[in-house]
Amino acid sequence: MHRRSNKSLEDSMAQLIRTLLRQVHHQNQIPGLLRTVYPVQDQEDELQLAAEPPVFKYGCFIRKYVLHKRTENPMFAILSDSTLHYAVTHQLYEECIAEGLFPNLPDDRRDEGVRCAVRMDLDRKLTWALCQDHLGTIEELSIPSLDIERYIDHAHQFTSLSRINFTLSNILWLSGVDTYSQEDWIQHLKERDEQRDRLFGAMVRFVQRHTSLHNNVLQRAEVPCLGNFHLQTAIDTHFDILSHLPPLQNPRSIDSFNWRQLVARLSDTNLSYVESIDRISGINHDRGGRASKLLSKQPPYLPRCRALKRLATETLGPDMFHWAVLEKKQRDEGHHQESGVGRHLSEHGYHYDLVPLQSIRLVNKAASVLVQEMNDIAFAFSDTLEELAVSDWGTQGRPVWTDLGDTPQVIHGRGWSLPRLRILSLEVNNFQLHFDMDALHRSSALESLCLQDSVMTYNLHDIWSWPSVHLPCLKKLELTGSPALRFNLESLHHSPCLEELTLSILLIESDYGTFYFHVPSPEDLEREDSDDHELSGTPGNVSHEYQSIGRRPRWTWDWCLPKLFKLHLDAVFAYKFDFQWLQHLPNLQHIRVNSISSGDRLHERCIALKDLLRGKQEQQDEVGKHPVSDRYISLPKLESIDLDGYWSFDEGVMETLCLVVSPNLRRVNLGYNGGGYTLQKWIALSRKMPRIERLVLNMNPPLTHDRIKELGLVPPNELKDEQRNKRRIEYVLDWDTYYDVLEP
Secondary structure, three states: HHHHHHHHHHHHHHHHHHHHHHOOOHHOOOOOHHHHHHEEEEOOHOOOOOOOOOHHHHHHHHHHHOOOOOOOOHHHHHOHHHHHHHHHHOHHHHHHOOOOOOOOOOHHHHHHHHHEEEEEEHHHHHHHHHHHOOOOOOOOOEHHHHHHHHHHHHHHHHOOOEEEEEEEOOOOOOOOOHHOHHHHHHHHHHHHHHHHHHHHHHHHHHHHHHHHOOOOOOOOEEOOOOOOOOOHHHHHHHHHHHOOOOOOOOOEEEEEHHHHHHHHHHHHHHOOOOOOEEEOOOOOOHHHHHHHHHHHHOOOOOHHOOOEEEEEEEOOOOOOOHHHHHHHHHHOOOOOHHHHOOOOOOOEEEEEOOOOOOEEEEEEEEOOOOHHHHHHHHHOOOOOEEEEEEEEEEOOOOOOEEEEEOOOOOEEEEOOOOOOOOEEEEOOOOOEOOOOOOOOOOOOOEEEEEEEEEEEEEOOOOOOOOEEEEEEOOOOOEEEEEHHHOOOHHHHHHHHOOOEEEEEOOOEOOOOEEEEEEOOOOHHHHHHHOOOOOOOOOOOOOOOOOOOOOOOOOOOOOOOOOOEEEEEEEEHHOOOOOOHHHOOOOOOOOOOOOOOOOOOOOOEEEEEEEEOOOOOOOOOHHHHOOOOOOHHHOOOOOOEEEEEEEEEEEOOHHHHHHHOOOOOOOEEEEEHHHHHHHHHHHHHHHHOOOOOOOEEEEOOOOOOOOHHHHOOOOOHHHHHHHHHHHOOOEEEEEEEEEEEEEOO
8 A cells, every 4th residue: 555655656757757847948958867767758748737937836855756766865866767877977966975975985886876866967957957947937946066056047036936955966975985995085074165155155255146136035045954963954055045034024923933033133123013932943954052141241121022922942041031020010010011020012002911921941051050930931921921840951951860858959939920821831940949839829720730850869858848738720730859759749629620741750860771760668658658758857858948847648549539631659658659649530541550679589579359348348268269249449541550660469359450440451561571461461461452452562482483472473564465464463472563353
């Protein structure tokens, strides 16, 4: 089916290109290569096309097809015998080498070079053939850089060109290092860089010439990005080009596609209509800091965005929102009319409204702590803010190992009052996060709460609980690190709308490259459970400012969460997980529990049938009986269960869990040793499960390929056609995939 679809696309595109070439007025100017690849057939082959210039309507689609025809790499494109014969006869490959497009490959790679030469030649010749009769009406165009001099010479004819995309039809990134001596390789790199500079320089010259001839016609220009080797040159070239273009016209959104154009003409751009700024989603938009340098020479641009509702950006320093704080204070004090702060002109006249920011997402890559920025945000936009998300990665770009015993540096959230806040996400990876839970009492509309820090290790005596909070609208709770360890679990009793719950800490990487969670020893955990949990006084390393100190969190496992559908527990939370709690989660669809620790089977959990009983029924004389559905927990909506770490199951537990407790399971993922069940037992059990689709099992010791096939499982490459149409259960066994084909 896939092959037929590709063939159909190839035929259709070839027919389209032949039709377009037939419409070229000067047929004698069509290069021989195009006639060879796309020979004109009878008139019945012609398509009915719209009247727009073909490059404007079909150009980008055709170029992608030409360069990647039936393969993602033009070096390995499939070409007809006649095309290859033409390329060899006319020495296209030798021409490309002479032009320095790529190195002279060894004989055993010559075919690759020929294919690539054909594609590159097709790219530039086909583009020009299709657009040469329509230069004055083309509005958008992709120009192959190798042919750019031709377009510069005809720049005066592109009277309607409003958007241009420069493409590199040569292969600056093709190294060919294996074909050079060290001395020649250095010379090759020098020549490659010189060629790159010539090509990028020609792009600038085209834009300079076009804008000098057709003022304010060209509005957008894009340059190719070639990875890290040439990225900075591409960015500098793009800014040079944008300096010749007009500013954005009353933009409503700023993102990675128009950010550089805004920065290049910032002082000339009207920002009063901007509602959204997203400087996070795009990549490499400020590589080398060119945009930051330009911004530093101009006044802050955010105060000019009077309609701004959504902002996603890297932090610009502790005073980033100081202007908004001044506006809010002066409005509250009634001084705005005298000072003019917040005064802006719209179509309805002068207004003194504050900037109505509803969503703010900040990324911090500096060493500073974003306390000032977040406090300013909470004060200045308290009337409108609905989402606040902060990712504080610091200078390391990755979490810095923190111990729970370390004194928290700052308190986030103190004094905040955000009645409209629905989403709060704070991720800090350089220090311990302490949050003033009183702020949540003043955010009763909160629906999503995510708090994360880099605490990876701790002693049980360092855990103290934050105060309980009432979150009647909370739907998602995701806590990692110290927020998970110190969250007052009584709050779950007051979160009836909770749908997703995650409690975790960050993984630790061992000296051997493996990852594990810090989990206290079973003896310490048992001793902690038997303690009174009351804390007398203040822990020695915690300052007086922490008024929230109280009992250590108690795991009562009686929280009724009727809407919870996703549960994710890691580390100590997974080890202490009580299966009987599931009876309070009737809507549960997905469970993920991971207790992997550094100790070899130190934290192994053994699950018995009594753990699946409703209520507190634990009579030993009932355990061995045939399961009765009304005596066990019922999870009819459960679709996936993922148990990682060391788990073992008594006889009959997995049968009861998969067939009685959750009969609609689709996916099962078990950690080490398949939960103590043999693969043969898993195969027998899965064939009784009516909706099962996938099982991931790590068998210990691993089974051989032949043994797995003896048990009836089939590797993907050995599936027969008739088996592909039957219901199959996918098995992932130690990273290898097999299928169990079920007979009707």
